[in-house]
Amino acid sequence: MAKNRQTGKSRQRKESAIRFFFFSVALTSIITLALIVVFLFMEGLPIFSKVSVYDFLFGRYWYPTDDPPDFGIFPLIVASLAVTVMSAVISIPLGVMTALYLAESASARLREWVKPIVELLAALPSVVIGFFGMVVVAPFLQEIFDIPTGLNLFNASLMLAFMSVPTICSISEDAIYSVPIELKEASLALGATHWETIARVILPASLSGISTAIILGMSRAIGETMVVLMIAGGAAQLPSSIFDPVRPMPASIAAEMAEAPFRSDHYYALFATGIVLFAFTLLFNLVSEYISNKYRQVGAATL
Template sequence: MNMAFLNSRTREKIIKNMFFGIALACIITLGLITLFLFMEGVPIFDLVSVKDFVFGMYWYPTSDPPDFGIFPLIVGSVFVTILSATISIPLGVMSALYLAEIAKPKMREIVKPIVELIASLPSVVIGFFGMVIVAPFLQEVFDIPTGLNMFNAALMLAFMSIPTICSISEDAIYSVPNALREASLGLGATKLETIVRVILPASISGVSTAVILGMSRAIGETMVVLMVAGGAAALPQSLFDPVRPLPASIAAEMAEAPFRGDHYHALFATGVVLFIFTFFFNIIADMIAHKYKQTGDATL
């Protein structure tokens, strides 16, 4: 079809329908994936109750009889994510504030591409770095039995999340209208007061989006936690105990689980729990972002 012979309204309608079809295909695909996940995970609850599965303390899927308790895996995921967020969010946002408000243009032109390049590093490379460099360092400095532990996993996830948080937050902060900066400085506020009380609140929606994207990557990350978390399906007693987050357990055991067996269905049910966990995290984070969404200069 030659678009040149169509009037503007017809071309617009064709393009609109094309984008609608693409969006609909994406939604249907995601829906089918979700349906498949639940169809393969729900059968395990014929063998074990939801309560025992979620709050069970022992994960021995190959023993006789097997134990399908994923509570230690959930705790490992939550602790690693929280610790990672504690490290990555302040560093990512502060780095973004520096690049957008303090750094000279030449410095920004140098640092910004480097940050975006780090964000594109494959997770297996980061995991390998954690195994070969960070793990021996932690083991020697803190005199612990192994450097493959929860703290190492949190460090590597933070390293993965910081570039994403920094890059998107910097764009959001940089796009704050100059009128707000000038008004604040004109009223006698210092540069620091302007950043903390004007710029950051005005860009909180974009910063929240950056945090959501960064932490979503950390929550669902598989390769890094598989390589550096230690792989122990037990409740951690300290920062330096090995753990096995939910994605690591799925990745490590799926290949050895008999097809359509109890272990197989238990791993898919673990995926369902991870899906629900990330879904509610994104819903809550999105609600926070919309609550503080900037609607114009009059917001402040």
């Protein structure tokens, strides 16, 4: 009996130690993130002593090195949203349709080959994708559409869509594949065709996971730096067409931070731009969490 008690106490100590270890790791991650956010706000907020929040967010001119400088990031915000929306228009159908094919139509052997390849695409370095867009896609677009430059909004959107498809496809495929087989069998037993079952049963039942996949793909697109820095064109202007050069927020931060004097207005403005970018990314994540929880709570009622 005494030996059993000692064994039980030893297990409790081990479980407590393991629990404390994982708690410490989680707490360290939270503290690190909090410190990054605090630093971001400390370095970004001073710019608003020189320019109002409204002029900063909705100013149409970004000339931080002029005399006097202009710190309007509205063209940068529009560029970020434009490349994100356009890449989503391309990547969402491709990602979801590929996921549907892998989960519902592809043979098990083909699925074993295709899914790792799709997931491997997510591991491609962004600089490689940007280089491909610069060397291959840009001259092609310039020749086909007879435009002054192939480094533009459309090219950046194509490459961001290429980067987002693996994320959307992989998570959506897992969500579709996890739908209980009983739902599918019940639909087929009632006389529905395979595609009717997909449209009216499987997709609604997996909508939570698919929505999360889409939002995560868009979050990656709006926060991507290297690709848009290399192939978006680098022009801080409001685009009038999809073939205009643009400069999204991440590209502006990456391109100008090295040349901005430390603790100058330009330096503070770039950190304030980072705050805006952080707000957009946080908004996407909150929307993803809301949609995921909403449809998870509804459950079978979505059918």
